Amino acid sequence: MPAPGGVSFLLISDWASALKIPLVEPGTVGPCPVAPDALQGIVRQQTNAARWNGAGWREFVADLGAAGVTLGEGAAATGIYATDAGGTAYGLPHGVLVARSAAQVATLLKVAQAHRVPVTVRGGGLTTEGESVAYGGVLLDMTGMSRVLAIDADALTVRTEAGIYWHGLAEELRRAGLDYLSAPLNMTSSVGGTLGVGGIDVNSARLGCSADQALSLQVVTPTGEIVECSDSENAELFQRVILGYGQFGVITEATLKIRPYTPLSMHYYYYSTLREAIEDLQMLDANDASDYSGILTIMDCAVNLLVAFDSSEREAAFKATWEKRLRGHGEFGFALCMLGHYALRPWKAGEALYLLKRKQAVFPEFRRPEFHRDGRMEDRTVVFSRAVWKHWGSRNMVIPDLATSADKFIEAVERGNAVCRKFFPHYTLYCVGIKLRPEHKPHYEMSCVPPDAEGWAYGCEFEPMIEDAVYSRDHFQSFKNAIYDIGVDLGASYYRFGGMMKGYIRRVFGDALVDKHLAMKRRADPAMILNRDVIF
Numbered sequence: 001m002p003a004p005g006g007v008s009f010l011l012i013s014d015w016a017s018a019l020k021i022p023l024v025e026p027g028t029v030g031p032c033p034v035a036p037d038a039l040q041g042i043v044r045q046q047t048n049a050a051r052w053n054g055a056g057w058r059e060f061v062a063d064l065g066a067a068g069v070t071l072g073e074g075a076a077a078t079g080i081y082a083t084d085a086g087g088t089a090y091g092l093p094h095g096v097l098v099a100r101s102a103a104q105v106a107t108l109l110k111v112a113q114a115h116r117v118p119v120t121v122r123g124g125g126l127t128t129e130g131e132s133v134a135y136g137g138v139l140l141d142m143t144g145m146s147r148v149l150a151i152d153a154d155a156l157t158v159r160t161e162a163g164i165y166w167h168g169l170a171e172e173l174r175r176a177g178l179d180y181l182s183a184p185l186n187m188t189s190s191v192g193g194t195l196g197v198g199g200i201d202v203n204s205a206r207l208g209c210s211a212d213q214a215l216s217l218q219v220v221t222p223t224g225e226i227v228e229c230s231d232s233e234n235a236e237l238f239q240r241v242i243l244g245y246g247q248f249g250v251i252t253e254a255t256l257k258i259r260p261y262t263p264l265s266m267h268y269y270y271y272s273t274l275r276e277a278i279e280d281l282q283m284l285d286a287n288d289a290s291d292y293s294g295i296l297t298i299m300d301c302a303v304n305l306l307v308a309f310d311s312s313e314r315e316a317a318f319k320a321t322w323e324k325r326l327r328g329h330g331e332f333g334f335a336l337c338m339l340g341h342y343a344l345r346p347w348k349a350g351e352a353l354y355l356l357k358r359k360q361a362v363f364p365e366f367r368r369p370e371f372h373r374d375g376r377m378e379d380r381t382v383v384f385s386r387a388v389w390k391h392w393g394s395r396n397m398v399i400p401d402l403a404t405s406a407d408k409f410i411e412a413v414e415r416g417n418a419v420c421r422k423f424f425p426h427y428t429l430y431c432v433g434i435k436l437r438p439e440h441k442p443h444y445e446m447s448c449v450p451p452d453a454e455g456w457a458y459g460c461e462f463e464p465m466i467e468d469a470v471y472s473r474d475h476f477q478s479f480k481n482a483i484y485d486i487g488v489d490l491g492a493s494y495y496r497f498g499g500m501m502k503g504y505i506r507r508v509f510g511d512a513l514v515d516k517h518l519a520m521k522r523r524a525d526p527a528m529i530l531n532r533d534v535i536f
Contacts, residue, residue, distance in 0.1 A: 007054070027152045032050040040507040043352065049533035052118050054134030057094055060115040067107050070293075071095035071138065081122065081139050088473050089130025089500055093120065093139035099163060100144045102218060102226050102252040108472075109250070109530070111223030112138060116527045121246050123190025124165060128399050129499030131245070131534045132193075142192055147251060148172040157215060158258050160250040162192025170381045179261040183211045187385035192251035198243055198434075198448045198495060200459060202294040202384075205285040205433030211242045212437055216252035222525035226252075231439075240520065243447035245498055246531035248524050262310040263376040264292065266366070269328030271303040274335060274417060276327045278410050278431065281305055285433045285456060288348075289322040290314070295431035298358050300417050301351065302338070309379075354426060362387065398476045400483035401461045404492040409458040412476040415486045416462045424464035431460045446509055448518050450493040459495055505535060 005171055006442045061071060072078070073095045083090050087415050099105050112119050118137030144162035149159040151178060160169055166180065167187035169291065173179055182201040195217070199210025207213070216230035219241050228247075229238035240248040271277040277295050284307065292308035294431050305328050309315040329337060342352040365387040371379050402412045414429060420427040436449065449457050462483055470474050477500070484504045487494055495504060506514050528536070 003013070003222055034208065040186075046286050049130070052089065052094075054094060054136060057117070059505070060111060060117045061095065064108065064111045064114065064516075068112060069097065069104055069111075071097050078139065081125075081134065084125045084127040084130060084250065084369040086128030086130065086398050088128075088398065088476055089133050091130070093134035093136035096134055096139045099252075102220055105140065105220045105250055105252060106224040106226050107160070108138065108446045109220060109222055109301060110226075112529050113223050113525075113527050114535050118529050118532050120533070121193075121250055122348055123163060123193030124188045126184075126189050126193070127496070127499065128397050129496055129501050131496075131531070132451070133499075133533075136535055137529075140250070142190060142250070142252075149253065151176050151258075153178065156258050156260075157255055158190060159255045162190065162195070162217075162254050164191050166191060167381055167385060173258060174261055174379075174528060175190050175273040177261050178258050181257050181379075182207045182210045182382065184210065184259050184514060185384045187381050188300070188450055191254055191256075193246075195242060195254060196244055196246050200495070201430060202308070202430055205293050205435055205456065206288065206291060208435050208437055208440075210336040210445060211443065212440055213257045213301075213303070214242060214254055215250050215257060216255045217241060219249035220529075221249045222530040224503045239442040239445075240524075242443045243326075243449070245307045245447075245535050247521050247535055248530075250530070254350065256502050261377050263373070264308045264310065264380055265312070265315050265321075267307045268331065268451070269305045269307065269326050270331065270334035271305065271328045272301065272334075272341070274300055274303055274413055274429075275410055276441045277303040277305050278413060279294040279330065282406055282430065282456075282458075283325065284322060285435075289318055293433070297429040298355055298362075299351075299427055300421070300429075302334075302359070340408055358426075396466055396471075396476065397463070398466070398480065399461050399463045399496065400480040401459055401495045401505050402483065402487050403457055403495055404450055404487075404490060405453040406456050406458055408490050408492065409460070412490055412492060413460045413487060416460060416483050420462050420464065420480065421483045423482070424466075424468065426465035428463050428465060428469070429460055429461050430463070431458065445483055448493050448495040450491070452491065461495070475520060502535070 028485045046069035051533060055452060064071065078092050081096065082092055082216045097108055109119060119140055120132065120137065121142060122132040123138045123142050143164035145161035146168060147161045148164065148169060149161065151158050151173065159174065165188050166183040168178060170187065182199065182204050184199050185201065195214050201210070216228060217238060219227050219229055219237060221227060227234055227237060229241070231238060237248065241251060281293055281295055284293050290307045291310045291314055293306065295303060295305055297303045307318070309318065337521070342348055366383060368383065369382050371377060377383060401488070402411045402416055413429065417429065434449070436455060438452060448459065480501065484501060486496065488507050493508060515519065521536055
């Protein structure tokens with residue numbers, strides 16, 4: 001019998017056989033012919049996950065309504081969740097729930113578990129690989145749980161709902177003369193989402209990642225139990241949820257370490273080579289010579305090592321001992337070096353002009369007078385977050401990264417930089433260290449912290465400056481694959497793993513570790529409903 005369109009099924013099967021493509025009989029539903037963890041030779045290694053088919057949705061909605069929970073349905077409710085900050089993955093949930101309480105989240109997960117309906121959790125939506133995009137099922141928006149519950153100024157802790165953005169938490173803390181310890185530079189991240197992936201700040205080389213600051217959590221498990229956990233209470237759950245990429249529960253509340261608020265004194269040192277800048281960064285970190293440190297570049301031509309301090313005493317000690325060991329220049333000295341460099345290379349005048357324009361646009365953001373007083377930065381929360389969105393945000397935020405041990409970091413960055421130069425005319429790199437806590441090693445087991453890192457891990461984000469250019473999704477994915485391949489080769493890890501890059505998870509972590517966590521996931525989440533398109 002002819003196949004639809006008049007082409008015989010026999011001819012199609014002969015063609016498919018020649019190309020070794022698995023064939024599904026017409027009218028049947030079979031497995032995807034491309035395995036998610038073995039897409040060798042395909043430029044776009046993984047795109048959107050398959051959309052859930054909606055089986056039993058109306059019965060699920062009815063049972064959920066009977067339990068007192070109503071979902072938002074239709075385009076008006078679901079349309080705003082179509083993509084994430086990356087802007088390359090798209091999908092729509094069948095329905096949306098804006099969380100208001102742990103009890104409500106627990107009810108949702110119990111009913112979803114019974115009906116095998118997938119639930120995707122979203123905080124700030126700042127994922128870039130589609131991890132917070134729902135391909136059917138329920139989108140659980142945690143931003144409805146954004147209250148600060150208690151501040152203990154004596155114990156230096158805060159209890160907060162997990163849907164709050166970091167800038168909202170910072171505002172509450174500042175009123176009490178307090179501050180968070182370590183948070184993402186982009187302050188529209190949610191606290192709960194950050195704890196699930198790590199969270200890196202320019203003080204992480206001294207204080208560890210954001211997840212290291214969590215003392216205890218309230219978690220709703222995939223089967224709907226509300227559990228308090230910490231390193232001493234329900235420790236196994238705590239170890240899996242922290243840096244767990246949303247696989248083992250929904251964080252609804254968190255108790256975090258905090259500190260007294262202090263303004264910052266910022267210093268900038270300019271380099272023309274990545275290697276020297278990274279070597280100096282690691283030297284400062286190893287000697288606890290600064291309170292904040294990181295590298296931000298304009299391509300590999302203008303490399304800025306930023307160093308900052310909470311106290312005049314620490315700043316004075318740095319100037320007396322460590323500043324003279326840095327090989328970077330001040331702004332004026334670096335400008336002279338660049339002038340000489342491009343005077344001898346007139347064919348690179350376009351690059352020089354771009355560097356100048358970028359400097360004129362970006363640098364004033366870090367020195368805005370309304371956020372400075374007596375030469376000190378009063379509010380890094382606003383300054384850094386504003387700069388991130390104003391000068392790095394666009395309709396696509398493609399930010400592959402590499403996380404390595406200290407000894408592999410220079411090679412990783414230099415190889416990644418070469419990839420950036422191949423794919424894009426302009427780009428930026430952001431490099432920072434994470435001080436590792438030996439007592440927290442169980443948290444790091446399958447995470448952005450590479451298994452061979454001791455003392456410090458280092459991460460670099462490779463971000464193209466897309467500006468007004470238009471690139472295909474294949475171009476973006478080819479670029480990301482080239483960066484991720486470096487991680488496979490070096491035995492590294494990634495800050496953003498999962499979603500559209502699921503194909504790399506087994507290649508990086510190995511079958512044994514992935515299967516171990518997959519077995520734990522199946523025990524905790526029998527129907528495999530919670531954030532099922534992120535990791536497994």
